[in-house]
Amino acid sequence: MPNTYDVKPLSDKDRQQLQKQYWLIAGFTLFAGGIFFVIFSNVLSGPQMSQAPLYLFGVFAAIFATVIVVVLRQNYLELKNGVKHCYTGVVTNKRVNRHTSTTGSHSTNVRAGHGSRRTTTRTTYYVSLDDKEFSVDLSVYNQAITGDKAYLEISPQKKQVLRFRVLAAQPQQHSPRYSASSTVNERMRDKECAISAKERLIVRRIFFRAWRKKLFFFLAIALFFISVFTSGFILFTVPLAVVLIINAYKLFVPLLRYRQFLHAARPKIISSVRVKDKITFTSNRSRTRYRLVTDDGTLDVPEAVYQSVTKSDVLSVHRAVCIDIVFGVEQKQSNALFYLD
Missing domain, CATH: 2.40.50.660 (OB fold (Dihydrolipoamide Acetyltransferase, E2P))
Incomplete structure (x- = not known):
């Protein structure tokens, strides 16, 4: 200090x-x-x-x-x-x-x-x-x-x-997996492998936690639509019907993709990302979040991972296929695997 x-x-x-x-x-x-x-x-x-x-x-x-x-x-x-x-x-x-x-x-x-x-x-x-x-x-x-x-x-x-x-500035190395000139063939180099029962359960919890929020929002719109429709204001139900259909699509398409994940032969993808920055988010109304900025987007990670990594460290990201859910982060230096559930 x-x-x-x-x-x-x-x-x-x-x-x-x-x-x-x-x-x-x-x-x-x-x-x-x-x-x-x-x-x-x-x-x-x-x-x-x-x-x-x-x-x-x-x-x-x-x-x-x-x-x-x-x-x-x-x-x-x-x-x-x-x-x-x-x-x-x-x-x-x-x-x-x-x-x-x-x-x-x-x-x-x-x-x-x-x-x-x-x-x-x-x-x-x-x-x-x-x-x-x-x-x-x-x-x-x-x-x-x-x-x-x-x-x-x-x-x-x-x-x-x-x-x-x-x-x-600390030298910033770029992972070939996520460089700006990456092609589709280069992205196929990710390691596809089987998933354990524990990891499958973690993916399920993460998926349905987010899906339930969409369900509650859909039900709220549906109840509002029914109340307006039964009151006789048919004209006002047209935009509500469009919103209802869009949210129904957002609700059921992820379920189809989750079904594809369950039947995939290799449902887990392990890819490498490099850390570019670290950010802590604090608030008086929510818990503290620890975010890593990588060359493939952002990751919210446990505090233990956040405190131990530095800029340019390489992490192995465990991701579920089809639904694109990141459920685990592994530090290549220590081979320690942390789940994001």
Whole structure:
């Protein structure tokens, strides 16, 4: 972990970047102030209004004012001190965090105008240099690749990224199995083999877990179609019938392919892929997911696999024929096989 960093003076470009924050702060202050003024003058200024809402309004106004003052002070100190912290290290991880919050209540009567329920999601991107994590914007996140050596400049107070640069990209080898010029004949070099009873059961669980979601969606559309049809609105059933037929196709075609998988002589394909990047997905409403970006797409894998592989490692992917379900990943270095069920 890079506990040490270089301290360098701010360049003219850095100062211009920080000075722009004053305009953003001023705009936010005018916007928030306008909202508070409208609420106070149109809602809370009546003689019949009790003291409790006024106190609550004052607390919120004080919180907003405190936030603005803190941000202004941080920006002022950044420019006054005139230094930045510079880190150099290897990109060890990338993380995407999605925080979902909901305001309102299920009991609110939206039609009557008594309230509404609103859900907002905020996405934050992180890049780790030698296991030290930094919050970055999307452009920096897209530049960073796990395993590359990078250089990062941040402001000491606000931790704002001033500059990011890749110093040395780790050599990326390409698997001949999935190179851009791969032909159909080259793709036929995958190893086709038999499948064990345990693996067949894993494939079954993965398949029907996804298929049940399609079934529930199909049944919901079917019930809605029946309710509209029986109510006499025949004209509205035409687009619903089209949607119903499309989802019926999506529901039954996978079953036919699953039947082909069950009767295949060699129902398992083992292919080789090479790791290009690693991404962690965190959320306050779902479990953490670990994703490997390979030269044949993406794979969500167990944490043990994620932590042990590095960029350019070669993995053996176990895939079910016909239904194209990846159910296992094997590390060629350790010959350890992990199932994705």
